[in-house]
Structure formats: C-alpha cells, structure tokens
Amino acid sequence: MSGFFDIPSDLQHSYFGLIGLHLREALLPVLAGLVLALPLAQLCVRLRWLYPPVLWVTTVIYAIPSLAFFVVLIDYTGLSEITVMIPLTLYSLVVLVPAIVDGVRSVPQETLAAATAMGFGPVRRYVQVQLPIAVPAIIAGLRVATVSSISLVSVGTLIGNQGALGNLLADAMFYHRPELAVTSVVTTAVLAILVDALLVLVRVLLTPWMPRRTPTKPKAEQPDPAALALKDPAR
Amino acid sequence: MDSVTKRYPDGTVAVDRLSLEIPDRTITVLVGPSGCGKTTTLRMINRMVEPSEGTILVDGVDVQKQPVNTLRRSMGYVIQNAGLFQHRTIADNIATVPRLLGWSKQKARARAEELMERVGLDSSLAKRYPYQLSGGQQQRVGVARALAADPPVLLMDEPFSAVDPVVRKGLQEELLRIQGELGKTIIFVTHDIDEAIRLGTKVAVMRTGGRLAQFAEPAELLSAPADAFVEDFLGEGRGVRRLSFFPSEGLDLLTEPVVADGATAEQTAAAREASGAPYLLVTDGEGKPLGWSEPGSLPGGSPEELLPYGRPFVAGQDSLRVALDCAVLSPTGWAVAVDGTGRVVGVVSQETIGEAIRGAHAAGRKADGAGRKADVAG
Numbered sequence: 001m002s003g004f005f006d007i008p009s010d011l012q013h014s015y016f017g018l019i020g021l022h023l024r025e026a027l028l029p030v031l032a033g034l035v036l037a038l039p040l041a042q043l044c045v046r047l048r049w050l051y052p053p054v055l056w057v058t059t060v061i062y063a064i065p066s067l068a069f070f071v072v073l074i075d076y077t078g079l080s081e082i083t084v085m086i087p088l089t090l091y092s093l094v095v096l097v098p099a100i101v102d103g104v105r106s107v108p109q110e111t112l113a114a115a116t117a118m119g120f121g122p123v124r125r126y127v128q129v130q131l132p133i134a135v136p137a138i139i140a141g142l143r144v145a146t147v148s149s150i151s152l153v154s155v156g157t158l159i160g161n162q163g164a165l166g167n168l169l170a171d172a173m174f175y176h177r178p179e180l181a182v183t184s185v186v187t188t189a190v191l192a193i194l195v196d197a198l199l200v201l202v203r204v205l206l207t208p209w210m211p212r213r214t215p216t217k218p219k220a221e222q223p224d225p226a227a228l229a230l231k232d233p234a235r
Numbered sequence: 236m237d238s239v240t241k242r243y244p245d246g247t248v249a250v251d252r253l254s255l256e257i258p259d260r261t262i263t264v265l266v267g268p269s270g271c272g273k274t275t276t277l278r279m280i281n282r283m284v285e286p287s288e289g290t291i292l293v294d295g296v297d298v299q300k301q302p303v304n305t306l307r308r309s310m311g312y313v314i315q316n317a318g319l320f321q322h323r324t325i326a327d328n329i330a331t332v333p334r335l336l337g338w339s340k341q342k343a344r345a346r347a348e349e350l351m352e353r354v355g356l357d358s359s360l361a362k363r364y365p366y367q368l369s370g371g372q373q374q375r376v377g378v379a380r381a382l383a384a385d386p387p388v389l390l391m392d393e394p395f396s397a398v399d400p401v402v403r404k405g406l407q408e409e410l411l412r413i414q415g416e417l418g419k420t421i422i423f424v425t426h427d428i429d430e431a432i433r434l435g436t437k438v439a440v441m442r443t444g445g446r447l448a449q450f451a452e453p454a455e456l457l458s459a460p461a462d463a464f465v466e467d468f469l470g471e472g473r474g475v476r477r478l479s480f481f482p483s484e485g486l487d488l489l490t491e492p493v494v495a496d497g498a499t500a501e502q503t504a505a506a507r508e509a510s511g512a513p514y515l516l517v518t519d520g521e522g523k524p525l526g527w528s529e530p531g532s533l534p535g536g537s538p539e540e541l542l543p544y545g546r547p548f549v550a551g552q553d554s555l556r557v558a559l560d561c562a563v564l565s566p567t568g569w570a571v572a573v574d575g576t577g578r579v580v581g582v583v584s585q586e587t588i589g590e591a592i593r594g595a596h597a598a599g600r601k602a603d604g605a606g607r608k609a610d611v612a613g
Contacts (some may be wrong), residue, residue: 081283111320113314117312119308119332120335129320129322211322211367
C-alpha cells in the first residue's frame with residue numbers, strides 16, 4: 001500500500017511536493033493566459049475585424065503539439081519549468097479569448113447605452129460594467145482552461161522530469177511500478193476536480209446577482225453556496 | 236433655468252433639419268413611426284450621437300462645448316427595458332451617477348433610499364438585484380436612477396414600451412405625479428401616440444426621414460392635424476379622444492330624475508313629471524346610486540328590478556370623454572354624475588353631452604387661431 005506514495009528519489013520531491021509543483025506548472029500558465037487574454041479580447045471587442053484572425057491564430061497554436069513547442073523552446077529556455085509553461089499559456093488562449101469576448105459582448109445593449117448615457121467613460125465602462133457582467137462567461141472559460149492545463153502538465157516529463165505528477169507515469173515504466181501510474185492519474189484527476197469546484201465557488205461568490213436555480217421544493221431556503229459549488233461541475 | 240433650446244440640421248437621413256424649442260419644466264414628447272429619428276434626436280441631446288450639422292443649446296449653452304461625461308451626468312436617462320446594471324443592487328444602481336460625481340457612499344445611499352420612496356418602491360428592495368424585480372419595478376428603478384443626481388433634464392427613450400398595458404398606465408400616472416412634484420424638463424420618446432397625448436405638454440410628431448411633421452399641444456394635434464400623415468398617425472377616434480381635453484364642468488346636470496330609495500308613489504310621479512325623463516335614478520340613503528327605475532315601475536323594490544347604472548363619472552373632474560363613455564355604456568343612455576365621494580349630483584343624457592361637445596368645439600376653434608401662430612412646424 002505504501003508503494004503508491006513511495007516516490008522514487010530521482011524526482012527529488014515528496015508526494016505533496018509533486019502536487020505543489022503540478023499546481024504551479026498548471027495554474028501559472030492559466031493566470032498568464034488570462035493576463036494576455038484580457039487586453040487581447042478587449043481589442044477584439046473594439047475592433048470587430050480583429051476577432052476572426054485572432055481566433056484563427058489561437059486555434060492554430062492549439063493545434064501545434066507540445067512536443068514541437070518543447071523542441072523549439074529548449075534552445076532558449078532549456079529543460080526548465082518555463083519551457084513547459086509557455087505552451088500551456090498559449091494553449092489557454094484558445095479558450096479564454098472567446099470566453100471573454102463572448103462574455104463582454106453578451107452585455108445587453110440597453111445596459112451599455114445606459115452606462116454611456118450616465119457618463120461612464122470607455123475604460124470605466126469596461127472595468128465597472130462589462131467585465132463584471134462577463135464574469136460568469138470568463139470563469140466558465142477559466143474552468144476549461146484550468147482543467148486542461150492540469151492534465152497537460154504531465155507531458156513535461158518528456159523534457160527531463162518537468163511533468164510534476166506526470167513524472168510518476170514515466171517512473172512507473174522505468175521501475176515497473178504500475179501503482180505509481182495509478183497515483184499519478186488519480187491525483188491529477190482529483191486536483192482537476194477540486195480546482196474546478198473552487199472556481200465555481202469563486203463564481204458564486206463573485207456573482208450574487210445571478211439568478212440561482214430555485215429549488216423545486218418550497219421548504220428549501222437559500223442554498224448553501226458550497227453545496228451548490230460541488231453540485232455545479234455536473235452541469 | 237432658461238428655456239431649453241435645440242436646433243440641428245443633420246445631413247444624414249436620420250434627422251433632417253429639425254428645429255424644436257423645448258419648453259422648460261414640461262414634458263415634451265417626440266413621437267413617430269420607427270425609423271423616424273426620434274431616438275437619434277434624443278441621443279443627440281446628450282451626445283451619444285453627434286449631430287453632423289447644427290447646434291443644440293441647453294440653457295443657452297451649446298452641448299458640444301461641454302465635456303461629454305459632465306454633460307451626460309447632468310441629464311437623467313431612462314431607456315427601454317430599464318437597462319439596469321444586473322450586477323449591482325437596486326440601491327447601487329440608483330446611486331450610480333451620484334457615485335460617479337464623487338458623492339460619499341453614505342450620501343449616495345441616503346439619496347437612493349429617498350428616491351425609491353419617491354418612485355413607489357419598497358425600501359426592502361434596496362439590497363435586491365435587478366433579476367428579482369418585475370419589469371414594472373425595474374422601470375421604476377430606471378426612473379429613480381435617472382433622477383438620482385437631481386438633473387434638470389430627463390431624457391426618456393421609450394421607457395414604458397416593454398411593459399404590459401396595465402403596468403404602463405400605472406407608470407405613466409406615476410411619471411405625471413413625479414413630474415408634478417419635481418418639475419423637470421422631460422423629453423420623452425415613444426411610438427405610442429396615446430402615450431404621447433396622455434403625457435405630453437407638447438407633442439412633436441416626426442415622420443420617416445427625420446422630419447418634423449407637427450409640434451403642438453395634444454388637444455391641438457387632435458383638433459387640427461397639420462397634414463394627412465399626422466392625421467393618419469393619430470389613428471381612429473380622433474374626435475372622441477379629443478374630448479379628453481374638455482372638462483365635464485359645464486355640463487347641465489339634471490337633479491329632477493333622481494329619487495331616494497323608498498320614495499312614495501307621489502314623489503316618483505312628481506319626479507317623472509318634473510323631469511320629463513323616461514327613467515328615474517334611485518339612490519340609497521347616502522345618496523349613492525342604486526340603479527335606474529323603468530317607466531311605470533315604482534322605485535323601492537328589490538335592486539334586481541332596477542337597471543344597472545353602469546359606471547358613474549366624477550362631475551367637474553372627469554373629462555367629457557368619460558362622461559360620454561358613461562352615457563354610451565349606460566342602458567338608459569343617461570350618464571350618472573357623482574361627486575368625489577360617490578354621491579349622485581345629477582344625471583345627464585347623451586343629447587346634453589352632445590350639446591356640450593359642440594359648445595366646447597366652438598370655443599376651441601376660437602382659441603386655436605391664437606395658439607397656432609405660436610408653434611412652428613417644419
């Protein structure tokens with residue numbers, strides 16, 4: 001039983017160390033992707049003609065295998081975490097840019113007209129009206145980007161043990177210890193589910209203004225946000 | 236505050252060389268079919284649309300010469316479907332412009348509460364979000380939000396067209412009440428001519444292509460449409476609708492055919508003889524109407540023997556239109572006039588109302604001649 005968590009020494013990490021590393025390698029790219037996607041999406045909203053080419057480019061980037069990225073990047077960033085995180089960042093754009101653009105565009109015309117008529121400047125209007133209303137769409141995009149990023153980190157194992165939990169898959173083969181593969185897959189899946197649930201919770205907390213699905217039973221009062229969050233990924 | 240003036244010729248089709256002088260502290264309605272440029276006109280006032288030619292003056296100051304956001308914050312704006320910020324509470328929605336103007340949170344909140352009361356919203360709604368409100372309530376919030384910074388000018392773009400007729404009527408009455416209290420300069424856009432006539436102190440009818448067809452008071456619009464387009468746009472029943480503007484005050488009410496419940500045969504016969512009217516109105520002990528007594532029958536029987544009296548009108552308060560409507564609806568052709576408390580003050584026949592209408596028209600024609608010259612259409 002202990003074999004599941006007996007991490008081979010070549011990985012230079014404990015089980016929890018690997019989890020920390022995995023989360024860092026998966027989440028930092030999504031964060032970087034969000035930082036890139038926000039201004040990019042804003043440009044696409046303002047200049048309508050820009051959206052189709054941007055969409056095209058992000059999709060093409062997504063089609064490039066990570067291995068090909070690594071081959072190119074190793075010359076510059078070496079066998080490092082950065083080499084893993086750069087492709088992941090770019091991959092996240094394919095989900096995040098459309099999510100933000102659609103979210104911002106979904107703000108009703110009347111709301112925008114009202115904001116303009118009340119004397120909101122373009123920047124203030126974007127930050128105080130459009131972005132908050134786009135939060136549900138943005139978080140929906142973040143959920144997809146995060147979960148896919150968590151699963152993709154594993155390929156980092158190909159460039160010298162930079163795959164965090166994914167390294168366990170390689171070690172499972174090297175040392176003929178299949179239980180390590182089980183640990184890797186199950187832990188990665190649980191991480192993905194937990195982070196996803198966390199994002200749903202964040203959304204619920206950020207958007208008290210969204211109509212909640214009211215429970216059909218009249219006796220049930222305000223639903224507990226945490227319970228709602230855990231139920232939500234099933235949607 | 237001086238009178239609000241705007242003048243602009245616009246090269247494009249949207250609004251074509253429109254000149255209007257909008258009187259201060261009144262409701263001016265822009266009305267016309269869709270695509271007639273009424274919304275564009277409204278949006279040029281707060282520069283959401285920039286006029287290509289011409290100038291718009293508010294209080295003698297060119298709107299082009301003011302910083303655009305300062306200008307907009309000095310004008311309330313109400314839009315169709317309210318356009319509330321769905322991510323903010325009702326109180327925060329109302330406090331938007333005060334906050335933009337840099338008011339303290341406390342002051343803005345107090346102002347929001349005050350306004351909720353003014354537009355008839357319960358203060359318990361302050362912490363709610365827009366999705367929890369009905370369409371009519373949302374529209375009230377929209378009005379409150381526009382009034383928040385106490386702007387002298389209120390721009391309203393088809394604010395009530397997305398709610399059902401009953402709610403709309405309530406909102407219209409509320410607007411007139413608020414206007415009576417605050418005396419804003421309101422510019423109101425609608426495609427509903429009845430709404431225009433009900434709300435407008437003056438009504439500007441616009442035609443497709445952004446040209447002004449007629450700018451006049453509602454009564455004049457109904458009595459003397461400038462051309463076939465305006466006449467057509469006003470629709471059917473123009474004559475009857477115009478009666479709304481004639482008071483029922485001067486109506487010759489008859490009191491003879493009114494008898495109290497339990498009157499003796501002699502009293503009834505006397506009443507019939509004195510009035511010469513075929514029907515007698517029977518009232519209860521408090522003077523409230525019970526119903527019409529048919530010729531030959533004695534009042535005082537059970538209420539089932541009486542003909543229903545329909546709907547009474549309030550003498551002096553309701554218009555001739557209401558009085559005529561009551562007479563038409565009444566099975567006897569006679570309308571029942573009551574006072575403010577519902578007590579019968581008299582009855583009046585369709586013929587008498589008809590005479591009053593003819594009299595009012597004759598008086599109206601004389602007044603028209605003077606009024607027409609003041610308004611410039613084109």
